[in-house]
Amino acid sequence: MTLEDSPRDARDRRIAKERLPSSTRKGRVGGRLNFVFIKQTQMGIPFEITLYYDPDEDGYLAQLISPEIERDWRNPHIGHIFEDGVICVGGAKGRASPDLLTAFSKSCVWAEGIAIMIASRNAGRPTEFPFSDNNHPGEVG
Amino acid sequence: MTERENNASRGSDWRARLEGIVPPLIGTRKVMIVGCGSVGSFIAAELARSGVRSFVLIDPDTVEWANLTRTVFGHADIGRLKVDALGDHLKGIFQDISVEAHPHRIQDIQFGPDASLVQRVVNYCASAGSIVTIPTVSAPMSLPQRRHLEALVRSSAGVLARDPAAVEVGRLLIEETRREGGLRDLLGQVDLVIDAVDDPAGRGRLNRYAYAAGVSAIFVGLYVGAKGGEVLLSIPGISPCFQCATGGRRSLANLSSDRVERTRDYGTSRLVAEPALGSDIHFVCSAAVKLALSLLCVDDEKAPLGSFITRALEQRLTSVIFGMEPGYHVFPKSHDGALGQYAFQSVWMTPTSRPDCPVCGAEEFRTLPE
Numbered sequence: 200m201t202l203e204d205s206p207r208d209a210r211d212r213r214i215a216k217e218r219l220p221s222s223t224r225k226g227r228v229g230g231r232l233n234f235v236f237i238k239q240t241q242m243g244i245p246f247e248i249t250l251y252y253d254p255d256e257d258g259y260l261a262q263l264i265s266p267e268i269e270r271d272w273r274n275p276h277i278g279h280i281f282e283d284g285v286i287c288v289g290g291a292k293g294r295a296s297p298d299l300l301t302a303f304s305k306s307c308v309w310a311e312g313i314a315i316m317i318a319s320r321n322a323g324r325p326t327e328f329p330f331s332d333n334n335h336p337g338e339v340g
Numbered sequence: 341m342t343e344r345e346n347n348a349s350r351g352s353d354w355r356a357r358l359e360g361i362v363p364p365l366i367g368t369r370k371v372m373i374v375g376c377g378s379v380g381s382f383i384a385a386e387l388a389r390s391g392v393r394s395f396v397l398i399d400p401d402t403v404e405w406a407n408l409t410r411t412v413f414g415h416a417d418i419g420r421l422k423v424d425a426l427g428d429h430l431k432g433i434f435q436d437i438s439v440e441a442h443p444h445r446i447q448d449i450q451f452g453p454d455a456s457l458v459q460r461v462v463n464y465c466a467s468a469g470s471i472v473t474i475p476t477v478s479a480p481m482s483l484p485q486r487r488h489l490e491a492l493v494r495s496s497a498g499v500l501a502r503d504p505a506a507v508e509v510g511r512l513l514i515e516e517t518r519r520e521g522g523l524r525d526l527l528g529q530v531d532l533v534i535d536a537v538d539d540p541a542g543r544g545r546l547n548r549y550a551y552a553a554g555v556s557a558i559f560v561g562l563y564v565g566a567k568g569g570e571v572l573l574s575i576p577g578i579s580p581c582f583q584c585a586t587g588g589r590r591s592l593a594n595l596s597s598d599r600v601e602r603t604r605d606y607g608t609s610r611l612v613a614e615p616a617l618g619s620d621i622h623f624v625c626s627a628a629v630k631l632a633l634s635l636l637c638v639d640d641e642k643a644p645l646g647s648f649i650t651r652a653l654e655q656r657l658t659s660v661i662f663g664m665e666p667g668y669h670v671f672p673k674s675h676d677g678a679l680g681q682y683a684f685q686s687v688w689m690t691p692t693s694r695p696d697c698p699v700c701g702a703e704e705f706r707t708l709p710e
Contacts, residue, residue: 205704207696254698254707255447255545257583275607293540293609333606 258295380536410618566616569624
């Protein structure tokens, strides 16, 4: 495990500096460089998300930090988030995105979608994830 | 143990059909089979019949009726763990075969201390600012474990918060470091890994960890309907890893209108099981078995089987694709003009490492398992 930047880390830092929100925090976890940002959604619900490169999946994962998503929604066909908090940003090819910016942008879209679900539930209405054609049939409560 | 003692439970002429082809040293080799379905169970049985005596079997699934059409399992195995059913099958061939069974996904077997757990620490204690301290738990830890844990925590400086929850997570971390029989241990015991999983995420993990552990691996894959398939060798320091080797396959996609990549489940990205002839699947598996046996006895200069792989490696041929149907995929082009072509063709390829590959690329890009 090295704490020094690899060429990939250096490239990602540069991309993050230029394209991610200026408030993005950076830190290493178990040798992995993490980029933590807050996405403020149109529904007024903030989401804290971390982005990092996963060598096993050879791509970038977006993992939700907060808020906690209710258990029944932690399903790639319902809330489009896995049990471990990894957000579906890879589609059918896996959990990962090929690059940091794609992971960032897709996780922002995801946040808008799940915020709509949360707002609908808070209003007592059934709902479903609005931005996917891979939902399980039917709405969830 | 002497050769005579080794063979105490076998008839004196058990090697009669192998003599001069497969050397006795094959009996000292240990093979890890990851995925015990139509591919893994067939390969394991063939290796056992060829003299391999020790296996590590990894697969979380149980035997279903649909498996019986193309595996070594029988109706009495329905509902049993595949690793147990396969273990019994192998011992049914030769009773002295030893099997270590792990009914888990490869992703669920920790390599060492759990990096994803550290990731969860961060997610849980997201507010940046201070450093979590290692809780003083009177758990017996070895010095290397302790140092590793400390390194993990130090590396998280500035991200982890001082939070009561972190103490609980720290305790979990220590438990993780004490867990025995991790993937690193398992890989350290085997001479070869056979990857026969239908889960790309598991395959990616195995690819990286086997390469980092210096263990050769053979990746077996089937295309849509088993009309074709591939066998990819990953030999650390000699050939590219699996991820890079698949680049050769992808480059061929431009030469063919046939869709070769099987459908994946959106949620899990696992390959969706689909109808296929067992004979087509096992055609590809048989090639993998011969390559495996060749790799396992490559050290024995007297064994001609070893030269099968060394000659391929001399030409840097570490990836082979097969076609089982006439006119399939790239074969009409690759075999254009060759006499007597119909089906069951192969093309060998020389894949190269991607410079920024985290497994086999340039040193500065490699990401070793934590």
